[in-house]
Amino acid sequence: MTEGETKITPDNLQAWLTEKFLEWAEIEAEEFDSNQPFTKYGLDSFGAMTFSTELEDELGFEINARLLWDNPNMDTLAAALAEELKKHQAE
Amino acid sequence: MKHFRYIGWRFLAFVLLLGGLELYLRKFTTYGQLVVTERTERLGWRMVPSQSRWSREGDVPEVINSDGFRDREWDEPEEGEAVFRVAVLGQSMTYGTSVAIEETWPRVLEEKLRADFAARGDAREVLVMNFAVQGYTLEQMVRNHADNVAPFRPDVVIVPLHTGDVAPMPASADEFDFKYRRAWFRTATRDLLNREVVGKWMPRPAPIVDPNAPEPINYQHLLKTNPRDKRAQRLWAQAGGRMDELHRRVDADGGRLALVILPILADLLAPEREDPSAYWGPWASRRSEPSTVPLVKAREEFSQGQELLLRKLIERFGVVERLPLSPTGMRTIPRDVPGADDSLFLYQDVGHYSARGHRLLGEAVFEQLRAAGLWE
Amino acid sequence: MYFNSFEYIFFLWAVYVLYWTLKEKRKLRFSLVLVGSYWFYAQADWRFTFLLFTSTVVDFFAGREIDKANEAGSNARRRAFLILSLVSNLGMLGFFKYYDFFVDSIEAVFESWNLWHLSAAKGGPLDYIVPAGISFYTFQTLSYTIDIYYRRIKPCKSHLEFAVYVAFFPQLVAGPIVRARDFLPQMQKTRKLTRDRISSGLFQILRGMTKKLVIADVLGAHLVDHVYRDAGSLEQSGGLAVLVATYAFTMQLYGDFAGYSDIAIGSARLLGFDLKKNFDAPFKSRSLEEFWTRWHISMSFWFYYYVFAAMGGNKRGIARTCFNLFITHLLSGVWHGAGWNFVLWGVWFGVWMVIVRLVRLLLPNGVMPRKAVFSFLGWLFTYHVCVFSLLFFRANDTESLVAALRALTDWSGPLPDVITTLPWQVWTVLGVSYFTAVWPESWNVRIENGWKRLPGLAQGAVLAAALLFFLGVAPPGLAPFIYFQF
Numbered sequence: 001m002t003e004g005e006t007k008i009t010p011d012n013l014q015a016w017l018t019e020k021f022l023e024w025a026e027i028e029a030e031e032f033d034s035n036q037p038f039t040k041y042g043l044d045s046f047g048a049m050t051f052s053t054e055l056e057d058e059l060g061f062e063i064n065a066r067l068l069w070d071n072p073n074m075d076t077l078a079a080a081l082a083e084e085l086k087k088h089q090a091e
Numbered sequence: 092m093k094h095f096r097y098i099g100w101r102f103l104a105f106v107l108l109l110g111g112l113e114l115y116l117r118k119f120t121t122y123g124q125l126v127v128t129e130r131t132e133r134l135g136w137r138m139v140p141s142q143s144r145w146s147r148e149g150d151v152p153e154v155i156n157s158d159g160f161r162d163r164e165w166d167e168p169e170e171g172e173a174v175f176r177v178a179v180l181g182q183s184m185t186y187g188t189s190v191a192i193e194e195t196w197p198r199v200l201e202e203k204l205r206a207d208f209a210a211r212g213d214a215r216e217v218l219v220m221n222f223a224v225q226g227y228t229l230e231q232m233v234r235n236h237a238d239n240v241a242p243f244r245p246d247v248v249i250v251p252l253h254t255g256d257v258a259p260m261p262a263s264a265d266e267f268d269f270k271y272r273r274a275w276f277r278t279a280t281r282d283l284l285n286r287e288v289v290g291k292w293m294p295r296p297a298p299i300v301d302p303n304a305p306e307p308i309n310y311q312h313l314l315k316t317n318p319r320d321k322r323a324q325r326l327w328a329q330a331g332g333r334m335d336e337l338h339r340r341v342d343a344d345g346g347r348l349a350l351v352i353l354p355i356l357a358d359l360l361a362p363e364r365e366d367p368s369a370y371w372g373p374w375a376s377r378r379s380e381p382s383t384v385p386l387v388k389a390r391e392e393f394s395q396g397q398e399l400l401l402r403k404l405i406e407r408f409g410v411v412e413r414l415p416l417s418p419t420g421m422r423t424i425p426r427d428v429p430g431a432d433d434s435l436f437l438y439q440d441v442g443h444y445s446a447r448g449h450r451l452l453g454e455a456v457f458e459q460l461r462a463a464g465l466w467e
Numbered sequence: 468m469y470f471n472s473f474e475y476i477f478f479l480w481a482v483y484v485l486y487w488t489l490k491e492k493r494k495l496r497f498s499l500v501l502v503g504s505y506w507f508y509a510q511a512d513w514r515f516t517f518l519l520f521t522s523t524v525v526d527f528f529a530g531r532e533i534d535k536a537n538e539a540g541s542n543a544r545r546r547a548f549l550i551l552s553l554v555s556n557l558g559m560l561g562f563f564k565y566y567d568f569f570v571d572s573i574e575a576v577f578e579s580w581n582l583w584h585l586s587a588a589k590g591g592p593l594d595y596i597v598p599a600g601i602s603f604y605t606f607q608t609l610s611y612t613i614d615i616y617y618r619r620i621k622p623c624k625s626h627l628e629f630a631v632y633v634a635f636f637p638q639l640v641a642g643p644i645v646r647a648r649d650f651l652p653q654m655q656k657t658r659k660l661t662r663d664r665i666s667s668g669l670f671q672i673l674r675g676m677t678k679k680l681v682i683a684d685v686l687g688a689h690l691v692d693h694v695y696r697d698a699g700s701l702e703q704s705g706g707l708a709v710l711v712a713t714y715a716f717t718m719q720l721y722g723d724f725a726g727y728s729d730i731a732i733g734s735a736r737l738l739g740f741d742l743k744k745n746f747d748a749p750f751k752s753r754s755l756e757e758f759w760t761r762w763h764i765s766m767s768f769w770f771y772y773y774v775f776a777a778m779g780g781n782k783r784g785i786a787r788t789c790f791n792l793f794i795t796h797l798l799s800g801v802w803h804g805a806g807w808n809f810v811l812w813g814v815w816f817g818v819w820m821v822i823v824r825l826v827r828l829l830l831p832n833g834v835m836p837r838k839a840v841f842s843f844l845g846w847l848f849t850y851h852v853c854v855f856s857l858l859f860f861r862a863n864d865t866e867s868l869v870a871a872l873r874a875l876t877d878w879s880g881p882l883p884d885v886i887t888t889l890p891w892q893v894w895t896v897l898g899v900s901y902f903t904a905v906w907p908e909s910w911n912v913r914i915e916n917g918w919k920r921l922p923g924l925a926q927g928a929v930l931a932a933a934l935l936f937f938l939g940v941a942p943p944g945l946a947p948f949i950y951f952q953f
Contacts (some may be wrong), residue, residue, distance in 0.1 A: 025782075049767075049771060
């Protein structure tokens with residue numbers, strides 16, 4: 001993880017994730033609706049691959065790009081990732 | 092040493108099981124006991140020297156001497172020695188596939204020669220050396236002579252011939268270079284897999300035929316059925332050239348060359364068919380310089396030696412191509428055919444002689460070459 | 468040295484034992500892996516090791532310099548060293564792999580115009596074999612320098628560790644293409660050797676060998692190689708046979724390549740390294756984009772991350788997106804090999820990807836409605852785009868390709884011998900392999916867990932039985948991995 005950033009916990013995960021996504025998709029916060037599918041904001045399957053890789057680098061565990069497929073909007077993805085994070089932090 | 096513990100049990104089980112299987116097969120079966128060959132540049136392949144193995148049926152020993160041939164150990168020739176050496180080239184029909192070495196026709200010849208020399212009061216020791224290697228064509232036999240036979244300076248060199256001998260030398264595609272892979276090839280496990288699984292449970296893939304290569308002529312078939320074909324003619328011409336060379340070399344070494352036309356069942360079942368004597372007869376009769384080359388033909392003897400059997404086979408099957416095939420693809424003689432007991436060929440493989448056949452041939456060779464004055 | 472050989476098993480075993488014995492001595496154990504890797508590579512041809520070494524040295528140096536320039540904020544220097552890395556890697560790749568292809572192609576053009584021949588210019592020394600794995604390790608080192616350039620990672624401080632990263636024998640010759648940031652940190656953290664790791668590593672290797680020896684080699688030797696032998700055999704085979712052979716080739720390529728990747732990943736795991744999956748049930752893909760997240764994942768990731776995204780990805784409007792897609796796929800085709808058939812393969816995918824992207828414009832939110840029928844159609848379509856792309860891969864030359872295409876339109880003739888006499892064992896392999904390729908992932912997990920629960924002795928017994936099975940079933944002779952030529 002990059003120095004100086006706060007530790008990512010399942011609670012602040014969605015906020016962090018949203019920030020990352022906004023940065024990746026190059027859109028403003030106002031344009032973004034966490035309920036809408038990512039594809040609306042230009043995240044296609046390859047984007048999913050590269051985005052999930054970036055998330056991996058930050059979170060420190062392997063994320064299957066399919067996680068983004070199966071959870072096509074921010075709300076569901078954040079929930080799923082939070083689960084994963086809990087699992088990995090327990091180890 | 093955790094890593095030993097982790098890999099240890101697995102490794103142990105792995106090695107024990109495979110090793111156990113191998114030991115069991117070696118002790119209780121005859122798998123993995125076939126004679127092993129290796130690739131050589133000039134000859135294509137040769138038998139690995141000094142091995143003690145078994146025939147493919149597992150009932151006849153095949154011992155290869157330190158020179159790489161199926162015979163006793165041979166001494167180096169000495170100046171002025173009192174040994175009459177006869178070198179016999181050839182392929183599996185002379186090698187004695189599935190037949191004990193003592194019963195092969197070169198040994199029969201030796202036996203008869205010894206008796207003859209003793210009767211004549213010739214004090215020289217007689218040694219008939221078997222230089223036959225399974226699968227060799229004439230080309231390989233001639234090279235074999237140059238490399239391995241000539242150093243022994245034999246008094247007589249006999250070249251047994253059959254139809255396929257003039258075919259081009261086959262590529263030694265199945266021989267491997269890697270030493271350790273040969274070790275694997277010698278294991279009983281591999282032999283077991285090769286005989287029982289590959290080809291049976293799991294068929295072998297058909298070979299890919301390279302379309303750019305000229306259509307491979309089945310020379311064996313061509314030579315048998317259409318010896319006057321132009322391509323066959325070319326092969327005959329080549330073969331004649333090789334034999335000329337061999338004749339010159341043998342003569343330069345102070346020996347004599349003799350040819351033997353091997354009788355084969357296909358010819359015996361089709362008496363009107365030409366055999367190699369149609370070519371080699373004229374070739375031999377044209378030789379007078381540097382010495383004559385006697386030609387031994389045993390077709391008559393072989394016809395008479397199993398007359399009933401041949402008649403019945405012709406009645407029942409007609410031609411050799413209709414004889415039943417064994418699972419390994421060899422033509423067989425059913426045991427229930429009348430006269431089968433007299434067979435001069437192996438039941439399980441009519442391409443090779445039985446002990447009776449070897450004996451008959453050995454006697455024929457002895458008689459005819461004596462008449463030609465070769466045993467002086 | 469091929470993975471599917473006794474030599475490799477001995478080699479891996481030796482490296483494994485020595486590696487874990489040298490647990491405390493990091494430098495020594497990495498040196499062992501390095502020497503082992505170079506020796507492994509030298510088995511193909513010892514001269515190739517010079518190229519590997521050059522790539523290592525150049526990119527280690529370039530990476531360090533780019534980072535220094537990053538710190539200093541000197542854009543010109545950063546770019547200069549990145550270009551150095553790009554030019555040397557791509558130059559080496561281009562020269563050794565594509566020179567003959569370019570000359571031949573240009574020559575063909577000149578010949579058709581009846582102009583002078585370049586054959587004199589070609590000369591002898593360029594008649595060589597392409598160094599094995601060059602496409603893989605050059606891309607690997609490029610990922611390192613490019614990531615440093617974009618400030619995503621810091622350069623590796625240790626020559627030894629970097630050299631091991633580049634030459635690591637499990638993935639050296641045919642991937643997966645491993646990113647520095649996935650591998651280098653693993654060299655810092657000493658992995659613990661656990662029973663789970665051994666079991667899992669052995670399982671991967673076993674699975675990879677099965678895919679290669681039982682599926683790929685059998686389908687290739689019995690069916691595909693016969694039908695695809697040359698233009699003549701393709702023409703004679705007729706539509707149905709060519710179709711069946713192409714389905715079989717699809718599975719053969721998968722078995723071959725995924726098998727290799729499995730063995731690579733398993734071998735790496737035995738040495739304490741975790742490489743990412745390179746294949747993930749690709750025949751389950753319900754869309755073309757999904758396919759590329761399941762097939763040759765490390766390569767498609769490389770192209771998407773370093774080429775597609777660098778060209779702007781899908782963020783510059785639809786026209787640019789389509790262009791980027793097309794170019795990315797074209798390049799990935801070129802990467803595979805120096806031949807027009809590979810270029811066409813890339814173009815085929817490029818065109819279909821663009822079409823699919825354009826179709827998405829018409830759909831609400833860009834996705835297909837989540838109904839079973841659409842999933843099925845999407846799957847059918849994707850599978851066949853993949854299958855037909857492999858016509859380009861497998862056809863030996865343009866003549867064959869044309870013959871194959873023509874044969875596919877002609878279903879009138881009788882079935883060729885190779886199909887009518889195909890042994891039931893081969894049909895079984897084809898059927899079972901497809902079945903296992905699309906069955907639920909949970910079944911795979913269950914099998915692996917079942918294996919892991921077996922005690923060591925039992926695992927050893929299974930491995931022994933597997934070896935005998937492979938020796939009985941696989942066609943005789945050592946068949947090289949298809950991707951070795953890349």
